[in-house]
Amino acid sequence: MAAMRERMTEYIESLQREIVAALEAADPTAPPFNRRAWDRAQGGRGVSCTFTAPDHPSSVLEKAGVNISMIHGQLPPAAIKQMATEHASLADRADSGTGSLPFFAGGISLVIHPRNPSVPTVHANYRYFEITEANSGEPEGSPPKIVAWWFGGITDLTPYYLFEEDVMHFHRALKEACDAHGPQLYPAFKKSCDDYFFIKHRGEHRGVGGIRFDDLCDEPHSLLADDSTPRPRKADEIFAFVKACGNAFLPSYLSIFERRRGSPVDEHRRRWQLIRRGRYVEFNLVYDRGTKFGLATPGVQAENVLMSLPETARWEYMSDVGTEEGSEEAKMLEVLRNPRDWV
């Protein structure tokens, strides 16, 4: 069987094609996504599929990106040491100060910002990380020995108006994908998602959550109660789980997208959407680890890191929108302040 990095690459390539095709089919009169393949001088490549059409105000999408990258290089000792806190398999290497080790990171990352305030924004990413032995003279073409590996992933929804049945549908689809691989995965990963997407200075969550996990491998996992929790444990099993989550993305989101895309829009609803998009910007720039890490990495294109930001956002000082008791906006805020169980 092919190495995991190749199987993951093949999977995210096909998932990207499938998601972009589905979005283009849903919005046939809009310009197509802009497909751009790139190579990384230091090793690796990627394909960005982005939608940005400021001169096309009738498109259902406002801004979107569905990007994949498969990069490799040398991981410095400091990074190995940091990763060793979550991965016992790296502890020896970190202690002995072996120097750099080769790594591979492959993943898909997407953000969809539709124009209509009744259609939620959605974000997802699934990734595989691998550290291998420094080349120890294997014959050409034979795979390097793996020192450590893990999968990570997120899918989360950010509505501007609350349609409870939409949120329930979204969470149910993710729960189904999880449950087939272990009944304790969804509750643990749902909580991790709520905890992560919290805008501390506002006391609000970014949206209504979804699932989030990191460092999922054959070692004990920090989000699961104990090491005997039934869960995917071998690389093949975890890969199957990650594919189930990735495959659940379109079913979890697309029917909401279709159901709400024709909802009435007025200035008030649009204004509220843009105020909430300001909060999205606040989360991404102040707290999001991926964004912070991306912006601090030399040589990274800021435009790709900041692809996740909405096309427009508003900041009104002490805005009165959302303060009226019983309003649609106040109902949304209530849920953002107090995450619920949706299934």
Add this chain to the structure above:
Amino acid sequence: MAAMRERMTEYIESLQREIVAALEAADPTAPPFNRRAWDRAQGGRGVSCTFTAPDHPSSVLEKAGVNISMIHGQLPPAAIKQMATEHASLADRADSGTGSLPFFAGGISLVIHPRNPSVPTVHANYRYFEITEANSGEPEGSPPKIVAWWFGGITDLTPYYLFEEDVMHFHRALKEACDAHGPQLYPAFKKSCDDYFFIKHRGEHRGVGGIRFDDLCDEPHSLLADDSTPRPRKADEIFAFVKACGNAFLPSYLSIFERRRGSPVDEHRRRWQLIRRGRYVEFNLVYDRGTKFGLATPGVQAENVLMSLPETARWEYMSDVGTEEGSEEAKMLEVLRNPRDWV
């Protein structure tokens, strides 16, 4: 003579009144600034004067805040230790681990975002910080003994279109204010401003700078070549210098505001302005120390910390605006990438 904290309080109160009155006079058909006095449970008070008028699209101002605060409390040992690196007078206290000490912080902070893309955004703040002995049984009403004190300040300009004469006028006004207090102040503080307002991940400065200093007191100053540099050195002299900078604000900015407020606006210019405002948001949320510190301080109102954000901002993935050689936008970008000497 009154204690410095009282003299500074009186000064920033009068400067706030003067600036708000001048802005209201310049925009007489717009709603007045919203004046709000507040008290801090842990000690101190402030007055926020804010302008936000989303339903008043013909106002010259789009969003603005001119705020003062005079707060006091107990400074924890960790903060004293950190401040000791810039203030030798605190080193003994930090070493001996004396515990908390009382502090006072008083300052004015303003941001003005006009609607017209030809009128620059401007930001300024001037502040006084003081640490005193813990109450050691002085008679009621007598001032506590000062352990350490310093002044800090910034004035910087962020144009969207480049009018060289405007930038020269702005810098000339600040240079004049500085020069009367020492010929080496302006060059050192101008460079510090350029260095600070740098959006590293874009390789761009936020604007065309101005002046910036911190920790200015009777101890050696890190921005000045050596301790024999002619400069204001005693508290009275530095206060006079700070007042000169504060008083230079209106003359440095208002004539630009008046000259450009009627400039032609079209969709293209407005779009570029909003893209640049996106960069303003990026700087403030990713790099600005005041914002980071403010958002991380428990009990602070996020709305007041984020008053500096523009009313609206745009993010277009790989926007073509600004890429056309010889365009007005490209000329602005060139200056943002390569700061110039303006006087």
